[in-house]
Amino acid sequence: MSDDQVETSPATEEASRKTTWVVVSLIVLAVIAAIVWWWLPASEDKKPQTETVEVDQQQSSEVEVESYDEETAEPEPELELEPIPAEPEAAPEPQEPEPEPIALPELDESTPTVLQNLDSAEINIRPLKSSQLIRDAVVLMDNISNGSIVRERTIVQRPDGRFKVLEVDGELYIDESSYHRYDALVDWFVSLEADVLVENYELFKPLVQEAYAEIGYPESDFDSTLLEAIEVALDTPVPDGLVQVEDDSVMYTFADDSYESLPGAQKQLLRMGPDNIQRVKDKLREIRRALQ
Template sequence: MSDDRVETSPATEEASRKTTWVVVTLIVLAVIAAIVWWWLPASDDKKQQTETVEVDQQQSSEVEVEGYGEAVEPEPEIDPEPITEEPEPAPEPETTEPEPEPVALPELDSSTPTVLQNLDSTDVNIRPLKSSQLIRDAVVLMDNISNGSIVRERTIVQRPDGRFSVLEVDGELYIDESSYRRYDALVDWFVSLQPEALVENYELFKPLIQEAYAEIGYPESDFDSTLLEAIETVLETPVPDGLVQVEDDSVMYTFADDSYESLPAAQKQLMRMGPENIQRVKKKLREIRRALQ
C-alpha cells in the first residue's frame, strides 16, 4: 500500500468555500429558528363572566276580622313609605398597563449595525458575524437551503482557518478527516446560541425579515414556512460512517458514492463538515423543531 498523502488543489479550495457557505446558512437558520417558537401567539385569555341576580320584593297587607259576627271595620291602610335604595358606588376605572410604543426600526438598507448592536446587548456573541446586509443575506441563504441549493454570493460569518484536504490511499481519494476540525469553533458557537436571548431580536426585526423576503419574490408569504422547510432539508442529511471517498474532476471534488452525489447541494456540502459536526448541528435543530411543534 502506498503512503497516504494530503493533497490541496483549486478543487479543495472550491469545496472549502462551498462548505463555508452551507455552515453560514445553517448558523443563521438556527438563530432565527430557535426563536420562532417564542414568537407564536399565546392562547386566548379566559373570558370573564358576570352574573346579575334580580331580587323581587313582594309586599302585601292582610285585613283581620275579629269578634263574634260583628263586623269590624278594617284599619285604614297606610301606604308604605317608598324604599329608597342607596345607589351602588360607581365602579372604579380599570387600570391598564399602557401599551409600549412601537420601536422605530431602521431602513432595511442600514439595518445591520442595529441588528448587531441588539444581538450584542442580549449577550449573543457577534464576533463571527460578517455581513454588510445581514438580514438580506440570511433570508436569501435560508430560501436557497429550503430548496436544497446553495448560493455563493452571500457571506454571513468569517471563514474558518485551514483548508479542505483529501488523502490518497492506494490510488483512491478520501476526505482528510483532519479537515473537519476547522469547523469545530464555528459549530461550537452555533450550538451555544440561546433562544431566550434571540427572541427579542427576532420579534423586533421580523418586519424587516418579511420585507427582505418580499424582495426576493414572496410578498404574500410568511418567512416561517421557509424556515421549517430548511430545517427539514438539513435534518435529512445523511451522516457518513468512516472515510468518505471522493473523485477529482479537476474543477471540484465529487462523491464516489452515487447515493451521496445525488443528494441536494446543501446536504452534500454539509457532509464535508464531518460526521461529528453534522450530528451536533442536527441535534440542535431537532431541539428547535420540537420547540416549534
Template sequence: MENSSGSTNNSNSSWVIVTIVFLVAIAIIGYFYQSTSPEPEPVSVVAAPVEPAEVEVAIEPLPEVLTPVEYVEPEAQAIEEPTEVVPEVPLPTLDQSDSWIREKLPTITWRNELLKLIVDDDMVRRFVVFTDNFAKGNVAYQHSILVKPTTKFTAQVVEEDGQATIQWDENVTKRFSLYVDLLRTIDSDLLVQWYVELKPLIDQAYAELGYPDENFTEVLHEAITRVLDMEIPKESLALVRPSVMYKYKDQDIEQLSDADKLLLRIGKDNLLVIKSVLLEINEKLARTRE
C-alpha cells in the same frame, strides 16, 4: 374554640343590654305614673284597718330590643403598585437594521470572541437569501451570514489492496468547530425572540425576492428540516479528482444537492451538534405559530 367563645360573649352582651333597657323602661314608667296621679288626701286614723284600694297600673309593653349588629372590620384593599411602563423601541427600517442587530449581538452568546464569524453587513437580507436558497438545496455563499473558513479542504490518499484511493480527511472538519461552538453557545430563546421582533423586516426582505404573499417561517422550517433529515454516512467517503475539484466516487452521493453535500463536509460530529441545536430552535419556532 374561637367560635364558642365568641357566641358566649355575644350572649352576655345581649343580656346586659336587655337588662339595662328593661330597667330604664321601668324607671320611665314609674316617673310617668307618679307625675300624672293626684296627690292623696290626708286620712284620719280609725281603729279598724282600712283595706287599700287596688289600683290597676297599665304597663306598656317594652319596646322591641334590637339585636346588636356585630361590627365587621372592612377588608383592607390591596394597593396596586404602579406598573412601570416600558416604552416600545420602534423597529428600524430594513436598510438601518444592521445597527439594531449589532447592538444586541453581544447578549446572545457568552463567547463574544466568536461573533467575528458573523458578517455584520446587510444581515437580514443575507439571512433571508441564504435560507431561501438552502431550503431549495442550493448554497448561496456570497450571501452567507458567516465568514468562510480560512482552512481549505484537503483529502488523503489511502492504500487499499494495492490501489490508492482518495478518501475524506476527517481532520478537515475541525475547520467548522468554531462555527459549531458559536451555534452551541447561542441563547436559543433570545434568538427566537429576535426572529419574532424582526419578522416584519424579514417579510419585507422576502417580498423583495418576489414572494410578497408567502410566510418566510415556512421556508425557515424547510431549511431546518433539511438539516434534521440529513443522514450521516457510516463509512468514510471515497473521492475522485477528475479535474481541479474533488468529487464523490459514489454517484448517489455526488448527485445530492449542494446544500446536502455542504452538510457532509461539516462532518459527523459537528452535524450531530447542529441537529441538536436546530431541533430545539425548530420546536420553539413552532410554538410561536400556535
C-alpha cells in the same frame, strides 16, 4: 503514492468556499429560526363545568314534610348585630413600566441595529461579518429550503485552513483534519439561546418580511421557509467512517452515488464531518422542540 499522503488540488479552494456558505447558512438559521411559532394563539379558556345532580323521585316522595302555619307560628326574636368593620384594602402592587418599542430602521441600515440588539442580549456577534445581515440571511435560507446553496453572500468570516484529501490504496478520501476547521463555528451555533433568538426575531420580523418580498415572495410568510430549511438540514445523512471522493479535475465529487445524488446543500454539509453534522442537527432539533 503512499498511504495517508495528503493530496491537494485546484478544486480544493472551490470546495472549501462552497462548504463555508452552508455552515454560514445554518448559523443564520439559529439566529432566525427560533421564531417560527411565536405567534401561536394561546389555548382558549375552558368554560366552568356545572354538575347536575338528579334526585330519585321515589326517594323524594318518602321524605316527610312538616306543615307550617304562618298565622300560628311565633315570630322569632330579632337580634341586633354589630357591624363588622371592613378590612382595609391591600395596596396594589407596583407594576413595572413596559419598555417602549424601538423604532425599526430602514432595511438598508438595519445591520448595526440588529448587531447591537444581539450584543445587548449577550449573543456573541463577533463571527458575523455581513453588511446586510437580514437580506443575506433571507437569501441563504430560501436557497437551503430548496436544497441549493448560494456563494455570493457572506455572513461570517471563513474558517482557516484548506479542504484536503487522503490517498489510501489508490483511492481518495476526505482528510478528517479538514472537518476541524468548522469546530469553532459549530461551537458558536450550539451555544445560542433560543429564547433570545425569539425575542430578536419578533422585533425584526417586519424587516425580514420586507427582504423576503424583495426576492419575489411579497405574499408569503418567511416562517414556512425556515421550517423547510431546517428539514433539509435534518435530512442530511451522517457518514460512518471515511468518505470517498473522486477528482474530476474541476472539483471533488462523492464516489458514493447516494451522497452525490443529494441536494447541493446537503452535499456541502457532508464536508463538515460526522461530528459537526450531528451537533448541528441536535441543536436544530432542540430549537424545533422548543418552538413546538
